[in-house]
Amino acid sequence: MVMRIILCLVLFALFAPVAMAQPSANLNIDLSERSIDITTGFNGAKIVVYGTRRGEGDIAMIIRGPEQSIVVRRKSRVLGVWMNSQSLRFNDVPGFYALALSRPAESVAPLSVLRRYNIGLDALVFETDDGNDAEKIDTFREALIRTQQMKGLFPMEPGPVNFVDNDFFKVEFKLPANVPAGIYRVDTFILRDGVVTDTRSAELKVAQNGFSAEIFLFAHNQSLAYAVIAILMALFFGWGAHSLLRRD
Amino acid sequence: MQVYLPIAEMSVPAESILLLGTFVGFLSGVFGVGGGFLMTPFLIFMGIPPAIAVGTQANQLVAASLSGLFSHTKRGNVDFKMGGMMLAGSLIGSVLGVLVFRLLQHLGQIDVVIPLLYILLLTTMGLMMLTESVSSLLLKKDPESSTPSLQHHPFFQKLPYKMRFPRSRLYISALVPAGIGFIGGLLVSILGIGGGFLLVPAMIYILGMPTLLVVGTSLFQIMITTIVSTMMHAVANHSVDLVLAFLLIIGGVVGAQMGIRAGKRIKGVYARIILAAMLLLVSFELASELLIRPHELYSAAVR
Incomplete structure (x- = not known):
């Protein structure tokens, strides 16, 4: 049984890339760099994603850093001193997140679709295991996004998708100096009438070197x-x- | 120039770290205090995680205290027996301090407790120093000549384990220096400060040690304690950043040189008044941060 599972996995690993590269190829992307070195002089980095699309459709692109467990704390006044009182832990917060859209998110697709593919800050949902107080989770989630934005780890607003011509586009992401090390994923989606018709992903390694x-x-x-x-x-x-x- | 700190995992402008080191070194040159009370809050303010600020600061203090210790040893101004007794207490204190630090981190209150302790310490010391130096200035008397020592207080007289300290010409319970050392050790581990500004008056007023021996002996105690504390922070918490420590130390060496030169031109009383004012200013600044409603009530930390 175990052997059979391993065999299946091996076969999948062998053929999956071929299978993924095969279909209609409505969308293709490549990164300017596959790895970013954090050296002693590191002061942030720029990464350019080039892509081609076949036919019409909106382009959405997101880049996500490694997931982190983040505790959000709220201060309140205790005996005249502002100290941390309530806290909430989110388990799967991307250490960096940015996105680029060819049109504003709400005109690209309905929220339910955006949610499924984590497109946009409104669509980011984090898992938490303490408390089922929906209102609390919501305010803490907003506070988390705010603090990440202040650190430059989440975008204030989506960046543009620059079309060189009708089929060829490029997107620039700036990684600030405080980005966490780890594996980053770039996901690109092509959407037509609010439906994702094709997607491409690529990985980017950010590591101290x-x-x-x-x-x-x-x-x-x-x-x-x-x-x-x-x-x-x-x-x-x-x-x-x-x-x-x-x-x- | 931006420099990436490998342990803090963040990039900081090297100039501002060097400048901070120089400024603090300058203060230590002028006033003979370590200046950790300024450095730790500044590092935390720059966004360096409190644990790394404290751990690295301990490492920096090794350098600062050693350079001071050399000249005091040469002049024979160190009571090693007394220092050893203080050390016994401070080692226990620094181990306990690391544990307390971890507990507070776990409870999520470290960023409230650190400023609170600073405010308490700095305000007390600042006010004491200010009243003492102002009154000595007004009365034109030598403050050292009339130091009221607490060593003859019945409480300290009754303590067991009495011991002779020939260098300081004292016969007191070993528990008193050990107790003072214990508090010093706690300060090193929790606040990342050598605690010289607390130890020195405690040794004068509580132990009744000759003023000449106090600074050298406290430096000896601080150096060994910070060595042990660096060791523990590095091994248990991985919170000593070598690059940050290097920049702080270099700045400190340069600053101390300038400070000692400047210090020769400033009269002792005025130096103490300036130092007291600085302690009060830092504590006022920290207090206002705790007391005034912050713009952002929420904070986020990676776990």
């Missing part, structure tokens, strides 16, 4: 040695500062 990655790995894998080096560095500079002073 070089010196910065080495430090991160070192700190997590050999934390004791890391601590010793941190202390030795401090001792060295402390000594250095003293001997500099003594010269005067």
